[in-house]
Amino acid sequence: MEQPLLYYSTNLKAEAVPFNQALLTGQAPDRGLYLPQSIPQISQDNIFQYSGLPYHEIAFDVIYRFLNGVIAEDELRALVKDAYNYPVPLEKVYDRKYIMRLDQGPTASFKDFAARMMGRLMQYYLKKSGKKLLILTATSGDTGSAVASAFYGLDNIQVVVLFPRMEVTDRQRKQMTTMGKNVHVLALDAKFDDCQWLVKQAFSDPDLQQLDLSSANSINIGRLIPQIVYYFYAFSQLRLENHPERIIFSVPSGNFGDMMGGIFAMKMGLPVKKFIIATNENDEFPAYLSSGKYEKIEPSRNCISSAMNVGHPSNLARLVALYGGMMDEKGTIHQPADLELMRREIFSVSISDQQTRDVMRNAYKDYQLILEPHGAVGWAGLAAYLDRNPLDNKAEQLCVSLETAHPAKFPEEIIRLTGLEPPLPKSLEGLEGKPEFVTALQLDYQDFKKFLLDTF
Numbered sequence: 516m517e518q519p520l521l522y523y524s525t526n527l528k529a530e531a532v533p534f535n536q537a538l539l540t541g542q543a544p545d546r547g548l549y550l551p552q553s554i555p556q557i558s559q560d561n562i563f564q565y566s567g568l569p570y571h572e573i574a575f576d577v578i579y580r581f582l583n584g585v586i587a588e589d590e591l592r593a594l595v596k597d598a599y600n601y602p603v604p605l606e607k608v609y610d611r612k613y614i615m616r617l618d619q620g621p622t623a624s625f626k627d628f629a630a631r632m633m634g635r636l637m638q639y640y641l642k643k644s645g646k647k648l649l650i651l652t653a654t655s656g657d658t659g660s661a662v663a664s665a666f667y668g669l670d671n672i673q674v675v676v677l678f679p680r681m682e683v684t685d686r687q688r689k690q691m692t693t694m695g696k697n698v699h700v701l702a703l704d705a706k707f708d709d710c711q712w713l714v715k716q717a718f719s720d721p722d723l724q725q726l727d728l729s730s731a732n733s734i735n736i737g738r739l740i741p742q743i744v745y746y747f748y749a750f751s752q753l754r755l756e757n758h759p760e761r762i763i764f765s766v767p768s769g770n771f772g773d774m775m776g777g778i779f780a781m782k783m784g785l786p787v788k789k790f791i792i793a794t795n796e797n798d799e800f801p802a803y804l805s806s807g808k809y810e811k812i813e814p815s816r817n818c819i820s821s822a823m824n825v826g827h828p829s830n831l832a833r834l835v836a837l838y839g840g841m842m843d844e845k846g847t848i849h850q851p852a853d854l855e856l857m858r859r860e861i862f863s864v865s866i867s868d869q870q871t872r873d874v875m876r877n878a879y880k881d882y883q884l885i886l887e888p889h890g891a892v893g894w895a896g897l898a899a900y901l902d903r904n905p906l907d908n909k910a911e912q913l914c915v916s917l918e919t920a921h922p923a924k925f926p927e928e929i930i931r932l933t934g935l936e937p938p939l940p941k942s943l944e945g946l947e948g949k950p951e952f953v954t955a956l957q958l959d960y961q962d963f964k965k966f967l968l969d970t971f
């Protein structure tokens with residue numbers, strides 16, 4: 516094996532570490548986020564050879580480049596094959612405009628892609644070292660169930676999930692609370708940002724050091740790397756033979772982990788013409804991209820695309836770093852990013868709830884396309900881009916918009932707008948009858964700390 520790639524902290528005050536250490540600690544000791552010191556490159560020929568390969572083989576080829584030196588090839592191959600045992604449909608809507616459905620995993624959201632790989636990698640390294648971990652994760656709905664499902668029943672990992680009681684759907688809640696075993700679920704009368712705040716407090720609390728805390732939020736580099744793969748997959752499945760072209764992706768975004776996967780893919784060599792970063796009414800990023808001034812939104816705005824109600828995306832520091840700038844964990848910019856370059860590569864737009872509903876209604880009316888609110892924000896972002904960029908608004912331009920959750924996870928809005936009840940995938944069947952295991956907690960750090968110390 517070669518020398519491993521090292522990961523540095525975006526706050527630049529911590530030591531660079533190999534992947535396994537970055538994975539197990541989650542956040543760097545200086546509260547920065549880990550990023551690879553160099554970005555592995557994939558040649559165009561190599562990318563062209565992906566066409567027709569099964570998803571897990573592309574996943575191996577992409578992920579191995581980041582883990583070389585800290586895992587053996589055959590061991591990673593086995594983990595990847597086991598993690599990606601479900602389809603990744605690319606659905607044509609019109610011309611060469613597609614929806615990529617990332618909702619076929621066991622918890623029916625795109626978070627399965629990251630959580631399943633991260634869970635397997637963590638277990639792999641823990642087994643080798645005989646260590647244990649306590650994973651703390653705040654969720655706006657889908658991370659909790661994806662992480663719980665990925666870690667369920669593992670004997671060396673305990674999971675604590677915190678969620679804002681009023682901000683998740685019944686189905687989302689039941690996906691988490693019906694698991695039990697090593698999955699501990701806390702319901703808070705608070706917002707997602709508050710849940711995330713409690714988790715961050717716990718990480719910096721010396722009294723909790725002995726609990727071996729780690730994070731499964733998208734600040735973990737182990738969640739980010741698996742999300743690079745589906746961008747390569749989409750391009751290799753849809754590109755035309757012997758015809759150089761560049762693809763446009765639209766990504767509905769909240770904490771920007773999904774989008775970072777795409778930016779990595781582009782920086783690795785994927786021929787991307789534009790990334791469209793579509794947000795809901797939490798428009799701090801589109802505002803920053805146009806003005807260069809960054810102001811987080813506190814408290815975040817409640818929109819129907821609830822998993823994207825984020826007023827300060829935790830991955831933004833990584834994006835700023837990739838464009839040559841420096842942003843600390845509080846959102847203060849110490850060194851400006853290359854905004855000119857960012858604007859050439861990224862288009863960003865905020866989509867209101869009203870627009871989201873219109874798009875859901877019209878997509879169904881015009882194309883029998885069923886979108887849930889998050890995917891609808893992405894699709895609306897693509898429409899907004901094509902509208903404002905007539906040169907790219909051509910039948911032959913390849914565009915892919917990401918659908919990040921299964922419509923059956925958000926049935927209320929779909930039924931109201933289209934009259935149609937989205938069919939339940941197998942993964943969501945049978946939740947109604949199961950008992951729920953959940954602890955209610957006040958938004959109080961001392962209560963949370965007491966819960967942790969008493970339980971573990």
Ligand SMILES: *Cc1c(COP(=O)(O)O)cnc(C)c1O
Pocket residue numbers: 624625626656657658733767768769770771772773774822823889919920
């Ligand atoms: C988490 C989530 C998002 C946002 O993804 P980020 O990586 O946080 O930008 C979008 N849609 C759904 C359904 C999600 O669960």
